Amino acid sequence: MKKTAGRSRFTAIETLYRLQKSHTFVSRIIDRVASENDLNSQDRHLVMNICYGVLRNRDYLDYLMARLCRQPVRKMKPFIYHALSVGLYQLFCLDRIPASAAVNETVNGVKMARLSRPLQGFVNGVLRESLRQRNHLPAPDGVDDTGKPFLNHPQWLTNRWLRRFGRKTMQAVCLANNREPVLCLRLARGISVDHYRHILKTAGIDSLPGEYAPDSVILSHYHGAITEVPGFRKGLFQVQDQSAQLAVGLLGPFRERERILDCCAGVGGKTILASVLSAENSRIIALEPSRLRFRQLQENIERMGEQKRIVVYNTALQDFFRSSRLLFDKILVDAPCSGTGVVGRQPDIRWNRKENDLVVNQTRQLQILEAAAARVRPRGCIVYATCSLEEEENEMVINTFIARNQAFQLTDAKTYLPTEAHCLMRGPYFFPLPSQRVDGFFAARLVRVS
Template sequence: MTSRKNTQSISARTQALCTLVDWHASRKPIEIFLNQYTADLPQRDKSMTKNLVFGVLRNLQTLDQVISQYSKHPLAKMKPRTLVALRLGVFQLLFMERIPQSAAINETVNSLKISRQPKWLLGFTNGLLRNVSRNKDVLLEQLQKDTPNNHPGWLTDRWQKRFGKESMQALYTANNTIPKICLRVNTSNCSRTELMSLFDQAGIQAKLSSLSPEGILLEEPESVPNLPGYTEGFFQVQDVSAQLATLLLEPNRPGQRFLDACAGLGGKTSHIAQHLCRDSTLSATEPDKRRFALLQENLTRLTLQDRVRAVHCSLQELLQSQPQPFDAILLDAPCSGTGVIRRQPDIRWNRSLEDLTAYQTTQQQLLECCANLLNPGGRIVYATCSLETEENQAVVNYFLAKHDDFTIQDAKPLLPPEARHLVTAEGFFHPLPQEQCDGFFAALLVRSPLL
């Protein structure tokens, strides 16, 4: 009889296999398939499935290099299910120390057996993985000397030219490292000191962010809903870069009409809300039905729902309704996401150079809508989680060329002193991926007041 433990392990590996096979065929966001295949799994297996899937995506070129070294069959001629199974097996053998080598091999083969693959293929997979296992130490030594960067060529070419070799290597390292979970304290409900005390009492290893006055970094992976203070709305998961970008809007200014133009799940919306003065108002638009529902759930959990007028519509639809103009607008625009590859490793393989033009068109249109919704003397924070010039500086320059009543304001004075080194000479907030923060871009655009 198969033990419960073994059943769960096989299930996690099988779901990881199915997730990656479906993703390989579609190149849609990996989370779609992860959510589909892990919906009925226990939390432990959900975590294992995600670790396997993300591990393969972060090390794709490395895994293919190893497989090619031990396979007589060209990778290009392998069926996707076979290649994915080999990637999963090799990843476990080389990079998951806690998994016994025999378990990694046997359960990878079993995951193919469950999908009724022919016996010769099971034997081929078993043989290749056993060869890798026998030569593990040699392989790891080779990879220390010469490991692929695990990024597509179109990205590496442009990053090499723009950032230089040293910065580019640091960028690869950051993207291929599992990032810490970052929290933002909801100062409406508790202080950072109080939340750290709760974590300490629960034995949870955490440290203060040195860049954001409200940030906390978890030292070990944790199930966020199980953390003390989650149900009470004491914190929100939010990267330090996003926390700092929200500060550029000056959410604690009195007598202001604020708008979060692309609210999403409400990370920045709730950040503005917790700093909102009594005589200020905040609206937030989100057109997607699922994201809008989660926006409302997050605001309710954080007990901030009464401070936000959440509107289920697009920015264009809001503009057509002719609302009273706003004093400050945050536009966190849809983008390629190349600054958050460390958190969403499928992005590097899902994007192409051609995508940047499509994103740029949308970003320009949304920024134009914001200008039409803004009061004289008002300000727009234009933000993306992209590293690409086409989506950042080029969009800002295009906008300024059309609107001579707008200027760039230096972001540096609005940030904590510890974070001001993340601002460029042009005044843009533009960190690269690093331990405490994701890659990000934010520009503060200020409209001239009426004379």
């Protein structure tokens, strides 16, 4: 395919346009549209940067459009709305792209959609007018005409956080979610933080040791492909936020010859860490019903060299239990949830979720937790975890479960965390809120006492 001016911007606009109609994962749409337009890896990365940035700054970009356009934002043609979002994001939120290139490439993206010349001229005019008014328009971290900051989250969600956490914390969470998150690595067994940071320094990559998880390294300013980070193919690390790493530690203390189950394994980050932390003669079983994630789970386990210690099944928990009567010493329930703790890392989540989803999720979460509980040995433990900040999916699930299952007790998670992470507790729960250092997370440790 011949190179066409504006192809990457067209891909970004088209991705956001399709996202509005389908409400699927934005990463999947980016992959599909980028393949259709034959983008190289560098242009794909630019598209992802733009799309994620637009989603993290939607309220701010809508405000700019309202100031610059006579036509109400809600009455714009969807493709033109997304084109203006892409253009304004480059002009006001990125400093690596020259203004002239941002305008011209965005207009060329509209041309690729074969929209009329008047619409092309409209986009061009609005973007150039924004440059003329730049000194009179607020920055992304500024305030609107009423003095309120741009939260860039749906109101139902900010209202919930306001009631639960207070205004200051709610705004801090939103601000953290609106920034590009850092890349956190969890090092493989036998790889020290100092040694790996030396490898990164030799490659010209800045890094910091993790603040809370002992085997973590932070790459604050890395913007390339993860496969190009030194040691990826050799299995020296896996991508895993400090919150997720710490949650796996709640399965401790680890003893000889244990049988451990990860019943919602996903792509295997927590499964692999459970294998690393457990005794050499313990056995890890991981379940993942999705075929796509199951393939990624297998690839990650092999890349990290843990394939001899982990047995994987492409099945759901209830189906596995129909064919197996195994009991377990430890079970990790990383339950499907709304994901409101990771909307900084996955910004499309905030716009795709509805408040009614929380009660629906709770029913499914309780079903999984109670099914897992039936297979825990006496004095065994369950770690129930989500990447949600919502009570319906967290404390309410635990309270309902304990009321129904008198054989289980909630234990204080602090005992199983490093001292540095004790500040991430909320009562007996491991409950970090989103920040520039960690993702939002929730974990509870339950022990079968009889």
